[in-house]
Amino acid sequence: MAARAHPDVPKELDRYLIPSEQIIFEIRRHKILLAEPFLSTVLAFVLALMVDNWLNGSAPVLRNIMYGLALVVLARFVYKWTDWYRELFLATDRRLMLVYGIFTRKVAIMPMSKVTDMRYDRTIPGQVFGYGKYILESAGQDQALSVINFVPDPDRHYQEISAVIFGSGAGRDSRTGMVSSGSGGALPVNEPENLWWNRK
Structure with a gap:
């Protein structure tokens, strides 16, 4: 069996x-x-x-209906969890990729060369819970992957993507294979203004 080119990611992504x-x-x-x-x-x-x-043992039909509805809600949670677990957001030095779908697997791709601008938004809940949204603008056409929401650890991932898109002279860590943000310069982030903890 041939060695995998990318052993650090799920086999499906190969x-x-x-x-x-x-x-x-x-x-x-x-x-x-x-x-x-x-x-x-x-x-x-x-x-x-x-x-x-x-009901204390009476109205068994109503009790069965209530438990049936609870099981339906449980099945919905299992479906949502499976959908979340099966969805993968991947960034390489050439493209951004979103692999999703439970039964029919779909792949949305944004080539890095097509990205002309990238906006990074963090709402107040995003700042509290630690997620952000990336909005990608491309050259001349709509792309399948233009809005990426609920990105965990968004500051680090934003810098890593920006290092590739905008050529900040970033290097790659030889031990981890990850792109570092390089210059460490400030990158634009849209956050709500006049937050109570920033008021003087």
Whole structure:
């Protein structure tokens, strides 16, 4: 069996990458995406148990309906978790790639050479929970991958992508194979103004 060109990423990604591509990072989106489905599942089972206790053995049909609805909400959570787990956001020295889909796998690609500008937004919840959104502008045409939301550790990943797109003279760590941001200069970040902790 031939050695894998990219042993540090899931085996599935090898079919989408060429051997000469250098991996910058490979991540899943922030787990905040799972907060609502998880809380909904907990609430559904709490309500089902409360109704079961309140009926005290009577109205078995209603109790079965409540537990059935709770199981539907649980199935929704499992689906959302599987969708989150199967989705991978990958950056190489040549392109950005989003691999997603549970049953039908889809690949959205943005070549680095097509990116003319990159905006980085962090809302107040994003600053609190540690995620951000990247908005990519391309030369002359709409691309399949133009908005990337819920990116974890967004400051570091923004610098790594910017180092490739805008040629900041970044080097690559020979031990990890990761691109460093190089110059360490300030990069533009859009954050809400007049935050209470910045007021004087």
